[in-house]
Amino acid sequence: MSRAARLLDLMQILRRHRRPVSGATLATELGISLRTLYRDIATLQAEGADIEGEPGLGYVLRPGFLLPPLMLSADEIEALALGSRWVAERSDDRLAMAARNALAKLSAVLPRDVADSLDQSGLMMAARPDTPDVRIDLAVVRQAIRAEHKLDIAYADQAGVVTDRTIWPLALAFFDHVRVIVAWCELRGGFRHFRADRISRIVATSKRYPQRRLSLLAEWRRQEGIDENRL
Amino acid sequence: MSRAARLLDLMQILRRHRRPVSGATLATELGISLRTLYRDIATLQAEGADIEGEPGLGYVLRPGFLLPPLMLSADEIEALALGSRWVAERSDDRLAMAARNALAKLSAVLPRDVADSLDQSGLMMAARPDTPDVRIDLAVVRQAIRAEHKLDIAYADQAGVVTDRTIWPLALAFFDHVRVIVAWCELRGGFRHFRADRISRIVATSKRYPQRRLSLLAEWRRQEGIDENRL
DNA sequence: ATCAATGCTGACATTTTTTGACAGTATGAC
DNA sequence: GTCATACTGTCAAAAAATGTCAGCATTGAT
Numbered sequence: 159m160s161r162a163a164r165l166l167d168l169m170q171i172l173r174r175h176r177r178p179v180s181g182a183t184l185a186t187e188l189g190i191s192l193r194t195l196y197r198d199i200a201t202l203q204a205e206g207a208d209i210e211g212e213p214g215l216g217y218v219l220r221p222g223f224l225l226p227p228l229m230l231s232a233d234e235i236e237a238l239a240l241g242s243r244w245v246a247e248r249s250d251d252r253l254a255m256a257a258r259n260a261l262a263k264l265s266a267v268l269p270r271d272v273a274d275s276l277d278q279s280g281l282m283m284a285a286r287p288d289t290p291d292v293r294i295d296l297a298v299v300r301q302a303i304r305a306e307h308k309l310d311i312a313y314a315d316q317a318g319v320v321t322d323r324t325i326w327p328l329a330l331a332f333f334d335h336v337r338v339i340v341a342w343c344e345l346r347g348g349f350r351h352f353r354a355d356r357i358s359r360i361v362a363t364s365k366r367y368p369q370r371r372l373s374l375l376a377e378w379r380r381q382e383g384i385d386e387n388r389l
Numbered sequence: 390m391s392r393a394a395r396l397l398d399l400m401q402i403l404r405r406h407r408r409p410v411s412g413a414t415l416a417t418e419l420g421i422s423l424r425t426l427y428r429d430i431a432t433l434q435a436e437g438a439d440i441e442g443e444p445g446l447g448y449v450l451r452p453g454f455l456l457p458p459l460m461l462s463a464d465e466i467e468a469l470a471l472g473s474r475w476v477a478e479r480s481d482d483r484l485a486m487a488a489r490n491a492l493a494k495l496s497a498v499l500p501r502d503v504a505d506s507l508d509q510s511g512l513m514m515a516a517r518p519d520t521p522d523v524r525i526d527l528a529v530v531r532q533a534i535r536a537e538h539k540l541d542i543a544y545a546d547q548a549g550v551v552t553d554r555t556i557w558p559l560a561l562a563f564f565d566h567v568r569v570i571v572a573w574c575e576l577r578g579g580f581r582h583f584r585a586d587r588i589s590r591i592v593a594t595s596k597r598y599p600q601r602r603l604s605l606l607a608e609w610r611r612q613e614g615i616d617e618n619r620l
Numbered sequence: 621a622t623c624a625a626t627g628c629t630g631a632c633a634t635t636t637t638t639t640g641a642c643a644g645t646a647t648g649a650c
Numbered sequence: 651g652t653c654a655t656a657c658t659g660t661c662a663a664a665a666a667a668t669g670t671c672a673g674c675a676t677t678g679a680t
Binding site for chain 1: 391392393394396397401404405407432435436452456457458459460461462463464465466467468469471472473474475476480483484485486487488490491494495498499500503506509511512513514515518528531534535558559560561562563564565571602603606
């Protein structure tokens with residue numbers, strides 16, 4: 159059996175057992191050595207499988223590696239399909255691909271007839287209007303937002319004056335024509351909004367910023383007077 | 390990338406495409422040679438994946454493969470969250486509610502940390518811009534599209550002249566500021582586009598229109614020269 | 621009938637990965 | 651401490667994966 163096949167088997171075995179299983183048991187069941195089993199577990203974990211191993215006990219798979227079956231109403235399906243179409247048309251390539259992938263995954267866990275209506279939904283999104291060129295990779299921004307990492311950017315203000323800044327990115331806001339990064343700016347010592355099309359250079363740092371994103375965002379909302387109750 | 394990871398990727402790519410995809414395309418996307426792709430396909434088929442290859446066409450994955458898709462990635466979660474926010478801000482109340490409900494259902498089947506990032510995603514949608522008032526209930530239109538039912542409407546054209554028409558609604562298209570119903574118009578005997586804000590009265594009938602929506606839509610696309618390959 | 625696009629197979633040298641064996645360390649329960 | 655277990659490092663042998671090349675087969679279009 160090829161290793162790839164064995165890894166799938168291992169997943170199945172782990173899904174079967176609710177109690178911890180010892181590595182030795184798994185190794186025997188798969189017909190491999192204990193050392194190889196440890197390597198297989200490590201590989202699955204690297205793929206994102208939530209396998210927990212405790213010395214003296216064994217392994218358990220915490221749910222969440224595979225997507226469970228799901229049921230959605232017709233309206234809900236259409237809402238997701240339409241939203242994803244917006245993302246596919248109006249955001250950057252990478253997020254567009256993610257939207258397609260998400261729908262494909264969902265459609266695989268929905269009952270057949272419901273899944274079909276994902277494709278066939280009668281809600282269409284107009285093609286993207288002209289938007290200023292964004293020269294930076296927004297995936298870097300999204301990643302930094304998730305990780306609460308600082309970013310170094312070169313930003314041209316309205317007058318065209320370029321400054322180098324270190325910012326703490328809090329959110330990425332989508333308007334009809336522009337995308338704006340909401341951030342704390344170290345240079346100015348305050349919240350600032352940066353249009354993505356005016357950023358000429360961006361460098362991800364691995365430095366975490368010293369406060370929690372959600373509380374900074376709440377503070378920003380307070381200052382801007384923005385209603386909390388967004389979806 | 391390890392082979393095991395690549396095989397999962399391949400499954401996902403196949404899930405994403407509903408039309409046949411050529412082996413060459415898949416190989417390029419995965420960064421491997423065509424020969425290796427054929428081997429990968431063979432491996433997946435040996436595992437039980439229902440992949441069909443037709444000479445001259447390409448590959449399609451028939452649904453129902455036992456291996457459910459992997460959990461949604463961070464990007465996919467953000468894409469869904471952002472898309473749903475768009476729907477919540479920019480569509481009508483009922484669809485907005487459906488978007489929220491869909492996210493809630495998803496949230497319920499996702500592991501805790503992933504579910505949290507649905508809410509806390511740093512992607513925000515700007516509030517709805519000024520749009521002409523839509524006086525009709527778009528839920529009626531969506532329902533008619535799904536059921537392939539005729540609608541009776543009172544429509545004011547650009548000059549303000551109101552006509553009563555019976556239409557076969559095919560799709561509802563979302564532009565930045567207006568929503569347009571794509572339909573076959575019985576009065577004119579052709580495809581017409583109706584801005585939702587110019588419809589003053591709408592009545593759902595329970596009469597089914599005499600052709601299939603998807604084939605009418607394909608014909609409309611052909612006439613309008615619209616690319617088939619929208620999400 | 622021909623052609624182009626595509627699926628599919630075999631062979632083989634090369635490269636990469638996988639594997640088991642052995643020797644350790646670490647951790648938590650008792 | 652002892653035990654059961656998880657984990658890691660190293661290394662050489664074995665196995666698998668890979669790309670290239672050379673071909674055949676099937677389908678649909680012209």
